[in-house]
Amino acid sequence: MGKERFTINPFPALALSDAEKKQLLELGRTIIEANFERDDPFFKGGRKVDPRRWKLSKEREHMKVYTERPEYVGADAMTNPNSTSKLPAILSVGRVEGKLDDMMYGVVNPTLEEMRIKASYVHDFDGAAVLSTIVRPTEEEPFNSVVVKWMEMDIPLRRTGMVQNRDYVYLECTGFARTSDGGRAGYHFLHSIDFPQIPKLSDRVRGDLSICGFFRQVAPNVIDVCKTGLMDPAGDMIRMLAVPVMTEAFLSPLRYVHCGQMRKLTWKMEKSHAEARLHGAPNPGTTCVTCSKPSTGWTLGKSASTCKCCFRVLCSGCKIKKKISIVTADLALSEKKITFCSACLADASTSSAADIAATQIVENTRKNGVVRSVASHSSSSSDLMVSR
Known part of the structure; x- marks a missing residue:
């Protein structure tokens, strides 16, 4: 990873109004809550993966990554049949050794410095920038953050000139969801957003993503992991190149605890x-x-x-x-x-x-000498109270 890929921001400063921040907070809260309500019965049901819907794509240690079968047409299908890229939805499930707080310490990365350190351990992206910070971690809630970011992912054969790297502008949220029984589930949410101030770069192709992961302590040193989502690199030509890159990214929870440690x-x-x-x-x-x-x-x-x-x-x-x-x-x-x-x-x-x-x-x-400044409405983004 070249130093300049992390220290040079390719975009001007992104100034968000209070109304825009509130809108982004509501977007994150709504989608995370919807994902959690879908994940909870899957967790309580023992994470039984339907082979008619999901095809095993990659396996490492105690984690498995699946891609949604293109022929699956159930009402709960995640893959968009109208997408030009026709890339499948991705699901990763498994268990990781460690403590939930250690994992969340490895996940949270609201500053560029923390992004770079996390990337050195987790290897989840190849270039990045922080565009705007909406919610900073606090002493009381050190793993809660809401940040607008840009990242770049290297695509195989990019040096041949036949393909270009993919980049993403997205909202990232980290924190804890509260279950009805008082338990905790750590979450890590990424969702593409568009801003006119952040134009597409001429030497990269702008993709779309929507990913949500949940992490639960199920034993003193065991964490349950479930991560679902879509990563569309925008372009049918690199479909075969993109899927392995995307599935590898869904194995990143294996390295979160190590990063935190x-x-x-x-x-x-x-x-x-x-x-x-x-x-x-x-x-x-x-x-x-x-x-x-x-x-x-x-x-x-x-x-x-x-x-x-x-x-x-x-x-x-x-x-x-x-x-x-x-x-x-x-x-x-x-x-x-x-x-x-x-x-x-x-x-x-x-x-x-x-x-x-x-x-x-x-x-x-x-x-x-930084004064902690969090919008007055940000409290709704801290702990997601899920009633079931």
Whole structure:
């Protein structure tokens, strides 16, 4: 991913009136609620996929991706028979290991920096820009956001000049839906919208999408996932090229928890470094922090490693490397393998994603002097109260 594909916005600033923001909030609320009312009985019914309607397209770990059969003509068909592209609707269902809050921390990405970091872990798009922020995450609701975005997806054979990349302008909403029994379901919603201020680009083809995913904690370390939608890349010629790209995108929930975990680890590391800059780093010690092996017994010529969270010494057998993504001061995305000890990794893993996200919001607000401004009508977009 070239740096300029994320740092250069191809469009002018998008200024939305209060009326337009209210309209977009209502659009998101209405469609998310409709999708949730359709998803709830599917979840309670055990996620039984009708083979007459859905054809298995891809499978990985505990996730399956289906495409709607073109001959299916049921009243609940999602594919538009009048579409010129005739691309099928897509359904992904399965289970993912982890905590729901960790997953939502990996999903929410209201700023360009967070979009870039998420993309480095999830690989769900290839270029992006934030066009307008309607609802920002708050300390009380750190996973709630409503943002207008632009993204680009690379299409195979684009370098031949025979096809052009597809781009999308869309409304993205993240947050929680409330069930009638008081439970939570995380949601991630993307829906194409048009603005005269955001014209089509000459070297890309503007597509349409409407995708809604729901995530529920069904066991202490198990998350149920269901994601449905349509991604129309606008053009019949690339149909065979587009479907594999689209189905791969529907496997992205497999990487959301990892993204959330790495964001927590990054925050822990940055917090430790900030404290070290103020008060100095602690004594690294002379024995491995994990196995207590003395440094005198280590292989001659090999320098000692230190955990980048606690700064304690690690032997070669105990050090654990994790690839961490950070946006540097010059706006470059840095992806480096960094050494940690098992104790710091466990501490980050079990830390509350909601607490860390809330703390980050408070710190960023204080550091940047940003006044949290959310339209007075935005409260209706926070928790969707679904009565059944």
